[in-house]
Amino acid sequence: MTKLLRIDASSRIKHSHSRQMADYFQKKWLANNPNDEIILRDIIKNPLPHLTDETIAGFYSEQPAMKAATALSDQLVKELMLADVLLISTPMYNFSVPSALKAWIDHIVRIGYTFNFDPDKGYEGLVTGKKAYIITACGAVFSDEAMIPLNFLEPYLKTLLGFLGISEVEFFPLEGTDSDEAAFERSKKAAMEKIDKLLLEDN
Numbered sequence: 001m002t003k004l005l006r007i008d009a010s011s012r013i014k015h016s017h018s019r020q021m022a023d024y025f026q027k028k029w030l031a032n033n034p035n036d037e038i039i040l041r042d043i044i045k046n047p048l049p050h051l052t053d054e055t056i057a058g059f060y061s062e063q064p065a066m067k068a069a070t071a072l073s074d075q076l077v078k079e080l081m082l083a084d085v086l087l088i089s090t091p092m093y094n095f096s097v098p099s100a101l102k103a104w105i106d107h108i109v110r111i112g113y114t115f116n117f118d119p120d121k122g123y124e125g126l127v128t129g130k131k132a133y134i135i136t137a138c139g140a141v142f143s144d145e146a147m148i149p150l151n152f153l154e155p156y157l158k159t160l161l162g163f164l165g166i167s168e169v170e171f172f173p174l175e176g177t178d179s180d181e182a183a184f185e186r187s188k189k190a191a192m193e194k195i196d197k198l199l200l201e202d203n
Contacts, residue, residue: 125165
């Protein structure tokens, strides 16, 4: 049985394009893999706190009192490590990830848990053997040549996941959600077709 960890990061609930496409992905996934487990982590409905002084101190302490501050982070890391597949649905806010998603990232990027460092070998990602699927929603059309340099969302997530050891990363971008209806419909159709093709090939 495969475990799929789904992270939803859009502040919009009912009218979120990224959430709706993630619903489509999940529905198709379960249709093809009815016995798989879906772990839902909605970081808007259940927001995560940003790192505090106590949390960071706990990352580097073995004292029980200090480790209590990392309990949530430990849980989030465990969820990620036990999952076989990671599905993230996120909008682009101000050219990058929402602060809610950054909070999740800061909790799960931990030395000794999701990556290691060796002075001779450098950094080593420990989150291996997993695939990541990223559904993004952007108000503008960031595939346009003039807009590409402003898209920090996709390269950031690809770099981050690669650092952790996840090299198989697929993006499903939804574009023009607030500015170009035709572009949005094209990207929506392309994303759905890509999901259909992907899940067909995996089965």
